[in-house]
Amino acid sequence: MFNWFVDLIFPYRCIGCGKYLDKKYLCQPCFNALPIKKQNECVGCHRPTPLGKTCTFCRDQYVLDQLLVVSDFKNHTIASLIRLFKYRFLPDLADPLSRLSFKYLDHLAKRDYFSMVQGNPLLVAVPLYKTREYWRGFNQAELLAQSIARHYRLEVGTGLIRTAHGTPQAKLEDRPERLSNVRGLFACVNSELFRGRSIILVDDVCTTGATLNECARILKDSGAVHVMGLAMARG
Numbered sequence: 001m002f003n004w005f006v007d008l009i010f011p012y013r014c015i016g017c018g019k020y021l022d023k024k025y026l027c028q029p030c031f032n033a034l035p036i037k038k039q040n041e042c043v044g045c046h047r048p049t050p051l052g053k054t055c056t057f058c059r060d061q062y063v064l065d066q067l068l069v070v071s072d073f074k075n076h077t078i079a080s081l082i083r084l085f086k087y088r089f090l091p092d093l094a095d096p097l098s099r100l101s102f103k104y105l106d107h108l109a110k111r112d113y114f115s116m117v118q119g120n121p122l123l124v125a126v127p128l129y130k131t132r133e134y135w136r137g138f139n140q141a142e143l144l145a146q147s148i149a150r151h152y153r154l155e156v157g158t159g160l161i162r163t164a165h166g167t168p169q170a171k172l173e174d175r176p177e178r179l180s181n182v183r184g185l186f187a188c189v190n191s192e193l194f195r196g197r198s199i200i201l202v203d204d205v206c207t208t209g210a211t212l213n214e215c216a217r218i219l220k221d222s223g224a225v226h227v228m229g230l231a232m233a234r235g
């Protein structure tokens with residue numbers, strides 16, 4: 001019933017060019033045309049830094065050590081992919097999005113000698129509030145984390161949970177307000193898992209970085225030694 005409904009509302013057509021496809025939403029030429037981000041930036045001040053490391057000036061406000069952003073929201077196809085994935089319940093879109101992240105990470109591996117598997121990191125998805133996940137049927141960040149983990153043969157860690165909603169970040173103007181708005185929204189239920197580990201925190205979209213930063217804070221309180229954010233785009 002649900003599949004029939006999805007078919008009716010979202011027939012398999014390419015999100016990029018509109019061509020009818022067989023059980024997918026993005027044709028190969030449109031996938032090939034998706035941009036990957038060439039410059040990485042500090043989460044706080046957006047200045048370019050090597051591999052998106054948090055700069056020394058932003059260190060006192062941000063706990064997140066590093067942020068990698070795969071692509072660019074300004075690209076129309078990327079924006080549509082992420083919106084449809086997030087708001088229209090199309091779990092199939094985890095496939096092109098995670099393949100794009102492999103392309104980006106391979107590019108970093110070649111250019112900057114970056115390694116996804118160094119230190120055997122644990123992949124953790126930014127959690128949704130439970131009722132929201134039930135309503136949607138899946139957590140889009142978790143689908144991405146699972147797919148990336150499979151590709152690099154890494155482990156996915158569950159145990160970071162969301163305990164409340166909070167005001168939508170977009171409504172808040174300044175940085176201190178945004179950073180404190182997310183305080184207390186997350187908790188760890190399985191601290192042992194995170195102790196002494198390097199964490200790659202996965203989300204579909206990063207806006208101010210406040211959510212990733214708060215998750216990083218909770219993870220470090222549970223003993224994580226390094227937390228890197230990985231987002232598909234920055235909105």
Ligand SMILES: [Zn+2]
Pocket residue numbers: 014015016017018019026027028029030031
């Ligand atoms: Zn196409």
Ligand SMILES: [Zn+2]
Pocket residue numbers: 042043044045046047054055056057058
């Ligand atoms: Zn900075």
